[in-house]
Amino acid sequence: MNLTVNGVETELVSPPLASLLHVLREELGVTSPKAGCQQGGCGACTVLVDGQPRRACLVPLGAVAGAEVVTVEGLGSLDGLSPVQAAFHERYAAQCGFCTSGMMIAAHAYIERGGTGERATILEALGGHVCRCTGYTKIVEAVGAAARGEVAPADVQADFDPQPGEPEILVKGAPA
Amino acid sequence: MKAVGARLPRYDGLAHVTGRTTYVDDVRAPGLLWTKALRSPHHSARIVNIDTSRAEQHPGVRAVITQADVPQNVYGHLEALGVPADEPLLADGEVRYRGQPIAAVAAEDEATAREALELITVEYEEREPLFDIRLAFDPGAPTVHEWGPVFPHFGPHRQRRVRKGDVEGAFDRAHVIVEGVYRPGAIEHVPIEPQTALVVPEADGRLTIYSCTQAMYFSMGVVAQHLQLPLNRLKFVGGTVGGGFGGKVDTASETISALLALKAQRPVKWRWTREEEFLASSTRAPWHIELADAVTEDGWILGRRTLTLHDAGAYTRFSSYGLTKHAFHHAGAYTIPNVHFDGFVVYSNRVPTTAMRGFGVTSVSYAVELHMSRIAEVLGMDPWELRLKNANRIGDVTPNLVRLKDPSTVPVMQAAAERVGVELRPEYRSMSSEPRSGDLLPEHLVGNAGQTNGTEAR
Numbered sequence: 115m116n117l118t119v120n121g122v123e124t125e126l127v128s129p130p131l132a133s134l135l136h137v138l139r140e141e142l143g144v145t146s147p148k149a150g151c152q153q154g155g156c157g158a159c160t161v162l163v164d165g166q167p168r169r170a171c172l173v174p175l176g177a178v179a180g181a182e183v184v185t186v187e188g189l190g191s192l193d194g195l196s197p198v199q200a201a202f203h204e205r206y207a208a209q210c211g212f213c214t215s216g217m218m219i220a221a222h223a224y225i226e227r228g229g230t231g232e233r234a235t236i237l238e239a240l241g242g243h244v245c246r247c248t249g250y251t252k253i254v255e256a257v258g259a260a261a262r263g264e265v266a267p268a269d270v271q272a273d274f275d276p277q278p279g280e281p282e283i284l285v286k287g288a289p290a
Numbered sequence: 291m292k293a294v295g296a297r298l299p300r301y302d303g304l305a306h307v308t309g310r311t312t313y314v315d316d317v318r319a320p321g322l323l324w325t326k327a328l329r330s331p332h333h334s335a336r337i338v339n340i341d342t343s344r345a346e347q348h349p350g351v352r353a354v355i356t357q358a359d360v361p362q363n364v365y366g367h368l369e370a371l372g373v374p375a376d377e378p379l380l381a382d383g384e385v386r387y388r389g390q391p392i393a394a395v396a397a398e399d400e401a402t403a404r405e406a407l408e409l410i411t412v413e414y415e416e417r418e419p420l421f422d423i424r425l426a427f428d429p430g431a432p433t434v435h436e437w438g439p440v441f442p443h444f445g446p447h448r449q450r451r452v453r454k455g456d457v458e459g460a461f462d463r464a465h466v467i468v469e470g471v472y473r474p475g476a477i478e479h480v481p482i483e484p485q486t487a488l489v490v491p492e493a494d495g496r497l498t499i500y501s502c503t504q505a506m507y508f509s510m511g512v513v514a515q516h517l518q519l520p521l522n523r524l525k526f527v528g529g530t531v532g533g534g535f536g537g538k539v540d541t542a543s544e545t546i547s548a549l550l551a552l553k554a555q556r557p558v559k560w561r562w563t564r565e566e567e568f569l570a571s572s573t574r575a576p577w578h579i580e581l582a583d584a585v586t587e588d589g590w591i592l593g594r595r596t597l598t599l600h601d602a603g604a605y606t607r608f609s610s611y612g613l614t615k616h617a618f619h620h621a622g623a624y625t626i627p628n629v630h631f632d633g634f635v636v637y638s639n640r641v642p643t644t645a646m647r648g649f650g651v652t653s654v655s656y657a658v659e660l661h662m663s664r665i666a667e668v669l670g671m672d673p674w675e676l677r678l679k680n681a682n683r684i685g686d687v688t689p690n691l692v693r694l695k696d697p698s699t700v701p702v703m704q705a706a707a708e709r710v711g712v713e714l715r716p717e718y719r720s721m722s723s724e725p726r727s728g729d730l731l732p733e734h735l736v737g738n739a740g741q742t743n744g745t746e747a748r
Binding site for chain 2: 145186202208
């Protein structure tokens with residue numbers, strides 16, 4: 115069976131009833147989707163299957179043969195964060211980080227289908243994604259910012275780096 | 291002061307948002323075996339016989355362990371602090387809670403390990419379990435431990451005691467005695483990352499242990515003691531925890547994985563299922579707290595009597611420590627000069643309880659704050675004023691004889707009132723933490739600052 119994972123077409127040896135989560139993590143070593151509950155309850159394993167967010171732990175490989183799968187590894191890179199990634203980073207939406215991959219995939223799908231950042235629609239889009247650290251506030255703020263374009267991915271790294279001539283100040287604008 | 295007020299990036303933020311953070315489950319090890327544990331289906335039972343022979347012969351099984359394979363089976367998380375060891379790594383003769391591990395299997399994959407569990411036969415003699423710690427002291431109550439219903443090692447006492455001032459006198463002088471019972475329940479931590487360990491036996495005889503622990507040095511000590519190995523044979527790799535909240539202070543998965551890895555001479559991973567997390571992982575403790583306060587009609591708390599029962603679950607773990615913190619905070623943020631506190635760590639046939647975010651203190655704060663509101667209701671007094679009146683001041687002495695240098699109850703209450711739109715009367719709005727004087731220094735608090743004679747806080 116074949117899958118295209120983050121743009122790379124791959125031939126797989128896992129049996130058809132193996133979960134997509136198992137295939138991604140154990141056969142392909144794509145580890146951003148997490149095994150939080152493995153029963154569809156926590157959302158930490160969520161990936162995009164042909165653009166739709168799906169619980170990878172509940173999807174048998176055979177049901178998605180030939181599909182295009184995108185995980186967080188495919189959303190962006192260290193020097194080219196996607197708007198959702200940049201917003202999560204800038205706005206402290208990731209705490210322990212374990213639910214973050216699933217949250218970001220759900221947020222990305224929400225924006226792709228036209229989500230414009232109203233709180234109620236964000237809550238609906240993130241429904242079924244469990245976070246035990248943040249209390250969700252920062253996550254909802256980050257998704258809203260990404261949806262409204264209030265994030266500048268290119269500036270994220272620069273903003274956080276020490277500025278030339280300001281060696282004593284870790285962050286631009288911080289009190290000395 | 292580079293950090294205060296600055297918007298600093300999380301040092302692990304970029305890794306989190308790019309999926310590059312390596313949690314234990316993300317570490318790859320060639321030749322990996324997977325672990326499953328046989329857990330007790332009973333809350334309380336005697337183990338008559340265990341037979342693992344069929345599991346050992348099952349194709350794909352590489353190691354099976356029971357208590358007989360553990361060099362030192364019984365341990366205590368606070369042994370270094372003098373708390374006696376009382377908990378077996380794998381049940382030996384008795385199971386005291388449902389979900390207690392009895393045997394563990396390492397196999398080529400999770401399904402094979404699960405199959406092997408089905409092939410282990412255990413013969414149990416079920417006993418009546420104890421769930422309600424209020425019944426633990428009754429004659430004929432089910433026995434959890436042979437030494438009695440409570441943890442008996444608070445110095446020479448069976449309970450954590452605090453004695454300060456003249457409680458009898460306070461209750462004699464009281465206009466009203468306000469009583470209340472408060473019972474905060476157990477809470478499961480539910481980290482999104484389940485308990486996970488990966489142990490790699492190295493060619494030089496060392497074990498590399500990837501751990502989700504919140505308490506690396508605790509875990510090193512616990513594993514070294516069980517395995518009876520010097521610390522230089524253990525290399526712990528950790529630091530990335532997918533949520534812990536106190537529940538990953540217990541050393542719950544590393545030791546069993548290490549024993550299996552040694553026996554199979556292969557890397558071994560044990561990742562708990564969500565069901566195991568809920569069934570067998572430790573929780574925040576449930577408590578039973580009885581408060582009785584000697585109160586004057588104008589809202590002074592002259593004295594407090596407290597009886598606390600702390601449900602430890604089946605084993606002690608950190609309970610005695612949690613109860614001690616509970617005892618020290620049992621006056622809350624208020625000055626109560628005369629106190630009499632008895633607190634017991636009581637065993638039950640529930641999962642062992644453990645650390646969780648201020649454990650010991652949160653439970654007593656919950657009780658104290660509800661009780662303050664109850665007192666205000668009984669007196670017909672404004673609950674803000676009752677709290678501010680009795681609030682800790684500079685120089686006040688806590689039940690455990692700490693003289694407060696910088697208490698913050700007053701400014702915190704004032705700020706809270708402002709935030710929620712409560713208008714305090716001028717004398718309460720202008721109150722400060724400075725030492726008591728005038729109307730706010732009633733007779734019963736005169737000399738409280740120096741009142742340490744004849745008190746006991748052990």
